Amino acid sequence: MKEEKCILKDQKSFKLKDIFECGQCFRWNEQEDGSYTGIWKENVVNVKQKNNEIIFEGVTKSGDLEKEIKEYFDIERDYEAIKIKLGKIDDNMKKSIEYGEGIRILNQDLWETIISFIISANNNIPRIKGIIERISKAYGKEIKYKEKSYYTFPTAEELKDVTVEEFRKLGLGFRDIRLYETTHMILENKVNLEELQKNPNTQEVREKLLSLSGVGPKVADCILLFSTLKRFEVFPIDVWVRRVMNDLYIKENDETKVSKKKIEDLANEKFGNLAGIAQQYLFYWRREIG
DNA sequence: GTCCAGGGAATCA
DNA sequence: TGATTCCATGGA
Numbered sequence A: 001m002k003e004e005k006c007i008l009k010d011q012k013s014f015k016l017k018d019i020f021e022c023g024q025c026f027r028w029n030e031q032e033d034g035s036y037t038g039i040w041k042e043n044v045v046n047v048k049q050k051n052n053e054i055i056f057e058g059v060t061k062s063g064d065l066e067k068e069i070k071e072y073f074d075i076e077r078d079y080e081a082i083k084i085k086l087g088k089i090d091d092n093m094k095k096s097i098e099y100g101e102g103i104r105i106l107n108q109d110l111w112e113t114i115i116s117f118i119i120s121a122n123n124n125i126p127r128i129k130g131i132i133e134r135i136s137k138a139y140g141k142e143i144k145y146k147e148k149s150y151y152t153f154p155t156a157e158e159l160k161d162v163t164v165e166e167f168r169k170l171g172l173g174f175r176d177i178r179l180y181e182t183t184h185m186i187l188e189n190k191v192n193l194e195e196l197q198k199n200p201n202t203q204e205v206r207e208k209l210l211s212l213s214g215v216g217p218k219v220a221d222c223i224l225l226f227s228t229l230k231r232f233e234v235f236p237i238d239v240w241v242r243r244v245m246n247d248l249y250i251k252e253n254d255e256t257k258v259s260k261k262k263i264e265d266l267a268n269e270k271f272g273n274l275a276g277i278a279q280q281y282l283f284y285w286r287r288e289i290g
Numbered sequence B: 001g002t003c004c005a006g007g008g009a010a011t012c013a
Numbered sequence C: 001t002g003a004t005t006c007c008a009t010g011g012a
Helices: A016-019 A066-072 A079-087 A091-099 A111-121 A125-139 A164-169 A172-188 A193-198 A202-212 A217-226 A239-250 A260-289
Strands: A004-010 A028-030 A036-040 A043-050 A053-059 A142-143 A148-151
Touching: A016 A028, A016 A043, A036 A193, A043 A066, A043 A172, A053 A142, A079 A091, A079 A260, A091 A239, A091 A260, A111 A125, A111 A172, A111 A193, A111 A217, A125 A148, A125 A202, A164 A172, A202 A217, A217 A260, A239 A260
Parallel strands: none
Antiparallel strands: A004 A053, A028 A036, A036 A043, A043 A053, A142 A148
């Protein structure tokens, strides 16, 4: 593969730290020079930001780095308009948007997002990243870039013969069986990912996702929001989102007593069809300030 | 030793 | 339907 380079200038709503550390992705790592290197599909890319330039360097399968970048980073979408709309809601939103002003929601592969968020259940981000890295190294394809080896996220086909025990050895814990079952459900076409990708009915897609082993309401919503499904109206509720929603709006003494339905209704009412983006600003802000 | 992490599934009321 | 409990693992 040939090395490619691509530069985007004067890009608004684009900050590497905000994009890669807001919790949506697990395969981008900060380098010593402050740039980030990551892998998606069969692309290995390093990104750095200097002044008003974003510099992408790496190798792609298609040989068209610019096209891959524009797809993956959702470059055509107007995040400035989204932020203006959300910022009008209240001062809380204004504050969290100001904090995460460079967030963009990546177009991540559906299959990879499903498996990644099954792994995320009752887990922490460093450990999730470690598990995904080990799975990729064990079963993905090697891509060399600048003397270093990177590994693609394995396809369902590449995980076909992996046993529950082998998953367990990679440190998956109790999620091993879920990964095994979901992999085989998809291989057996009990859930057809291409059909999901084409289905405009979010509730139908959500129910299909919920039929997968290890996919409950929160994981399903993360898949809907963070993958190429791109459903901005969903509102994934985890411990951090419950915390920030209670702190800002509900104000119960014990946040663990607040029902998911109450949070969901409030989110729909306040944020409407941009609830998912609002969630991401709130999540990132609340998690970073501690 | 104890608690917690971007929860889900089984079980029980 | 709604609430409890268990589930591996590793870091704080």
